[in-house]
Amino acid sequence: MSDLPKSDEYFSQIDHKPPKLTGWMDTPINIRKGMYCYASNPKSVETLGLPYARPWNPLEDDWQLPENWQQIIHEGLKERLERFRSFKIFMDICVRCGACADKCHFFLGTGDPKNMPVLRAELLRSVYRNDFTAAGKILAKAGFGKQIGARPMTLDVLKEWWYYFFQCTECRRCSVFCPYGIDTAEITIIGRELLNLLGLNIDWIATPVANCYRTGNHLGIQPHAFKDMLEFFVDDIEEITGVRVDPQFNKKGADILFITPSGDVFADPGTYTCMGYMILFHFLKEKYGFDVTWSTYASEGGNFGFFTSHETMKRLNAKMYLEAKRLGVKWILGGECGHMWRVINQYMDTMNGPADFLEEPVSPITGTKFENAKSTKMVHIAEFTADLIKHGKLDLDVRRNDHLKVTFHDSCNPARGMGLLDEPRYVIKNVCNHFYEMPANTIREQTFCCGSGAGLNAGEDMELRMAGGLPRANAVKHVHKKHGVNMLACVCAIDRAVLPALMEYWVPEVDVTGLHELVANALILPGENDRETDLRGEPLPGTEDDTNE
Amino acid sequence: MNVNYLFSLVAVLLLFALAYLGVKVPGGQLLFGIIIPYVAFIAFLAGFFNRVMGWGRSAVPFRIPTTCGQQMSLPWIKQNKIDNPTTTWGVIARMFFEIVTFRSLFRNTRAAKKDGDRLQYKLEIFLWIGALAFHYTFLTVLIRHLRFFTEPVPGFVQMIERVDAFFQFGLPVVYLSGIVLLAAVLYLFLRRIFIPNVKYISLASDYFPLFLIGGIALTGIMMRYFTKVDITAAKELTMGLVTFHPTIPEGVGSIFYVHLFFVSVLLAYFPFSKLMHLGGVFLSPTRNLPTDTRARRHVNPWNYPVKVHTYEAYEDEFREKMIEAGLPVDKQPEPQAPEEKE
Ligand code: SF4
Ligand code: SF4
Numbered sequence: 001m002s003d004l005p006k007s008d009e010y011f012s013q014i015d016h017k018p019p020k021l022t023g024w025m026d027t028p029i030n031i032r033k034g035m036y037c038y039a040s041n042p043k044s045v046e047t048l049g050l051p052y053a054r055p056w057n058p059l060e061d062d063w064q065l066p067e068n069w070q071q072i073i074h075e076g077l078k079e080r081l082e083r084f085r086s087f088k089i090f091m092d093i094c095v096r097c098g099a100c101a102d103k104c105h106f107f108l109g110t111g112d113p114k115n116m117p118v119l120r121a122e123l124l125r126s127v128y129r130n131d132f133t134a135a136g137k138i139l140a141k142a143g144f145g146k147q148i149g150a151r152p153m154t155l156d157v158l159k160e161w162w163y164y165f166f167q168c169t170e171c172r173r174c175s176v177f178c179p180y181g182i183d184t185a186e187i188t189i190i191g192r193e194l195l196n197l198l199g200l201n202i203d204w205i206a207t208p209v210a211n212c213y214r215t216g217n218h219l220g221i222q223p224h225a226f227k228d229m230l231e232f233f234v235d236d237i238e239e240i241t242g243v244r245v246d247p248q249f250n251k252k253g254a255d256i257l258f259i260t261p262s263g264d265v266f267a268d269p270g271t272y273t274c275m276g277y278m279i280l281f282h283f284l285k286e287k288y289g290f291d292v293t294w295s296t297y298a299s300e301g302g303n304f305g306f307f308t309s310h311e312t313m314k315r316l317n318a319k320m321y322l323e324a325k326r327l328g329v330k331w332i333l334g335g336e337c338g339h340m341w342r343v344i345n346q347y348m349d350t351m352n353g354p355a356d357f358l359e360e361p362v363s364p365i366t367g368t369k370f371e372n373a374k375s376t377k378m379v380h381i382a383e384f385t386a387d388l389i390k391h392g393k394l395d396l397d398v399r400r401n402d403h404l405k406v407t408f409h410d411s412c413n414p415a416r417g418m419g420l421l422d423e424p425r426y427v428i429k430n431v432c433n434h435f436y437e438m439p440a441n442t443i444r445e446q447t448f449c450c451g452s453g454a455g456l457n458a459g460e461d462m463e464l465r466m467a468g469g470l471p472r473a474n475a476v477k478h479v480h481k482k483h484g485v486n487m488l489a490c491v492c493a494i495d496r497a498v499l500p501a502l503m504e505y506w507v508p509e510v511d512v513t514g515l516h517e518l519v520a521n522a523l524i525l526p527g528e529n530d531r532e533t534d535l536r537g538e539p540l541p542g543t544e545d546d547t548n549e
Numbered sequence: 550m551n552v553n554y555l556f557s558l559v560a561v562l563l564l565f566a567l568a569y570l571g572v573k574v575p576g577g578q579l580l581f582g583i584i585i586p587y588v589a590f591i592a593f594l595a596g597f598f599n600r601v602m603g604w605g606r607s608a609v610p611f612r613i614p615t616t617c618g619q620q621m622s623l624p625w626i627k628q629n630k631i632d633n634p635t636t637t638w639g640v641i642a643r644m645f646f647e648i649v650t651f652r653s654l655f656r657n658t659r660a661a662k663k664d665g666d667r668l669q670y671k672l673e674i675f676l677w678i679g680a681l682a683f684h685y686t687f688l689t690v691l692i693r694h695l696r697f698f699t700e701p702v703p704g705f706v707q708m709i710e711r712v713d714a715f716f717q718f719g720l721p722v723v724y725l726s727g728i729v730l731l732a733a734v735l736y737l738f739l740r741r742i743f744i745p746n747v748k749y750i751s752l753a754s755d756y757f758p759l760f761l762i763g764g765i766a767l768t769g770i771m772m773r774y775f776t777k778v779d780i781t782a783a784k785e786l787t788m789g790l791v792t793f794h795p796t797i798p799e800g801v802g803s804i805f806y807v808h809l810f811f812v813s814v815l816l817a818y819f820p821f822s823k824l825m826h827l828g829g830v831f832l833s834p835t836r837n838l839p840t841d842t843r844a845r846r847h848v849n850p851w852n853y854p855v856k857v858h859t860y861e862a863y864e865d866e867f868r869e870k871m872i873e874a875g876l877p878v879d880k881q882p883e884p885q886a887p888e889e890k891e
């Protein structure tokens with residue numbers, strides 16, 4: 001981040017006007033440092049058995065492609081046109097009205113016209129037109145390809161695909177505004193799938209995927225280490241609350257299996273959210289005999305396969321059901337994660353169901369039937385906790401969050417691929433006294449991406465991330481100035497990993513938290529001592545003044 | 550340089566000249582009055598059908614609606630039943646508003662840098678108004694034209710005409726729709742020229758239909774108000790076409806043929822162009838599927854088995870470490886060479 005200009009300088013240099021003289025087809029591709037992620041490590045590609053594992057470098061001219069790469073792309077495209085009606089229709093019906101153009105955070109943050117969703121899609125559509133439509137075939141031969149937006153697949157086009165499909169976080173914001181619901185994320189997903197056929201992935205995706213595959217989580221944490229990490233939190237929790245919690249692992253016959261993104265186990269501030277889950281589960285166990293287990297095998301909620309191909313997504317997702325079946329639990333509870341929930345909501349049952357070995361989820365504490373999860377048998381922890389609060393099952397001391405002025409960031413995937421909007425808000429409002437919404441056109445289904453989703457949260461593409469996160473940061477800045485907001489809550493582990501850097505750059509006074517950190521701060525554990533600090537070890541409001549009085 | 554609109558303009562002017570002069574050579578009227586309209590209509594029907602069938606042949610493996618509101622969840626949380634529909638009726642409502650009122654386009658905002666340090670988003674409804682005006686006047690004009698294809702003219706056509714002529718001024722009666730249509734076409738064209746980002750993405754295939762439809766409207770207006778085409782003769786020709794007894798009556802005038810030719814070109818061009826959004830909007834999987842994916846199982850027609858990393862393989866790799874850490878294992882380690890017994 002050090003070689004980035006100051007944030008206000010960065011902002012003032014953004015220009016949203018495209019070049020006047022050159023059309024986009026004549027603008028050569030310029031792969032720029034800071035805007036892309038490193039190429040995938042061949043070892044990771046190999047682990048997964050994906051094609052063409054090899055070292056290559058995006059900055060070099062020669063990408064070491066297989067000889068018949070054009071044919072591979074062509075065949076791949078053909079196959080996907082048959083497999084996905086969405087894709088085929090989205091190739092055909094865009095009218096280039098431009099309604100989506102300024103909806104993408106990457107366009108807003110970079111001003112690069114190829115980051116307008118419509119143009120990002122045109123990069124692929126132009127090849128589709130050339131190869132698969134009657135008009136394209138005829139007019140391109142007559143030399144008028146460019147006029148109708150058709151062009152042959154060349155190495156430059158391929159490089160452009162790679163560069164810009166990995167400058168899309170698949171957030172679907174563009175799709176909300178498109179009059180036909182054209183979802184550029186869907187096009188990007190398939191674009192990446194095609195690139196993957198040539199072994200062109202980025203390492204921040206390939207290696208986590210390989211790790212998830214082998215160890216169960218994206219960081220490659222092995223089972224014993226996973227347990228160690230949670231036990232480390234047990235000590236922390238004891239220090240803060242005086243209560244020793246006792247998480248269970250791989251327990252056969254537990255009632256419920258809990259799966260959360262492993263980012264929560266690993267890095268601050270996600271770790272506090274993880275402690276939050278543990279505190280909540282302990283409370284529920286003590287008071288209501290709630291029997292939940294963690295798994296080291298299915299120790300990743302996030303599905304980095306989603307950023308690779310439908311097939312890889314399915315391969316990683318399978319673990320959730322396999323583990324639930326092996327442990328013989330009744331149903332699955334899922335933690336706070338963004339794209340994990342899009343996968344669970346829209347893909348899991350179809351890919352790896354039916355989950356007929358599980359029971360339809362019922363909260364053992366309130367008796368609430370989760371009708372909306374009847375088939376997947378998987379409940380979101382925000383739904384679960386909101387239900388507990390509604391039924392008055394939690395003992396809360398809300399004042400413990402009084403030092404926080406909280407706003408809520410809707411993560412793209414749950415917001416636009418699921419509709420999880422009010423549950424987390426309900427929870428926050430019941431555990432915090434100070435809650436402020438960001439402006440209406442930056443939240444809920446119009447929410448802005450963190451800028452680092454879909455596998456783009458690497459260190460080497462920091463400029464891209466800060467640019468992409470600009471609209472989100474901009475809205476946070478607004479409530480920070482207006483209401484003094486100092487805490488940005490979210491229900492996504494990637495957000496928790498990347499928003500701190502984003503805030504540091506654009507709005508340094510704001511911190512980032514997960515939902516269950518706030519819940520656990522307020523939750524009164526049976527037998528706890530007088531808490532003096534929150535989960536971060538910071539003095540609770542009131543307590544630091546006591547000595548002064 | 551963006552020459553895409555010139556390219557399209559020239560194409561439309563050439564088409565104009567082609568028809569205008571073409572009907573003056575012997576057999577031209579037959580060609581432009583009968584043969585081309587029939588061919589165009591067949592191309593339209595066959596092309597449209599083909600295109601929709603082509604989409605229909607592709608699978609819908611996953612339900613991927615874009616959810617634009619609160620999901621169905623706990624009973625006390627209010628679901629957004631239209632933008633996040635779990636029932637067929639919800640989906641129908643969503644599609645209805647989408648198709649009839651262009652609901653998503655209504656959400657449109659415009660982003661701009663403000664005060665040097667922030668982005669601001671303003672509601673931007675002109676595209677919505679322009680698009681709505683364009684499509685509805687086009688529809689009205691289309692319905693009004695049923696007068697030329699029916700005998701007797703049905704009541705609803707007459708009604709639409711009366712509404713359209715509501716602001717009675719001048720003789721012959723001025724139809725509002727034609728004028729608004731032309732204005733909307735002009736607006737849609739100007740925004741493509743003047744909004745830099747829209748200009749950047751516009752192709753010749755975006756300008757061409759605009760010019761063509763503009764040409765249709767213009768020739769229509771010319772005939773009605775200026776060259777005063779012989780309406781009886783025109784109707785004779787169109788009725789001949791629909792009743793499959795085509796005739797070429799005397800005195801319909803070149804402009805009429807140009808009008809008819811433009812319409813024919815539009816029809817024939819339709820299925821091969823972006824104009825197919827007319828059909829596609831009904832089939833868009835992000836809008837026309839219910840969001841009940843966690844409540845109801847949905848089957849992917851090409852779901853194939855994939856290689857997964859099983860728990861057994863996982864435990865085999867980490868068994869010792871798991872035991873050491875006190876994690877339960879399914880299989881106790883065997884003292885020696887377990888592989889050989891497998
Ligand atoms: S809003 Fe939809 S139709 Fe308009 S340019 Fe974007 S993708 Fe195309
Ligand atoms: S999905 Fe998101 S990141 Fe991708 S083009 Fe659309 S708005 Fe931009």
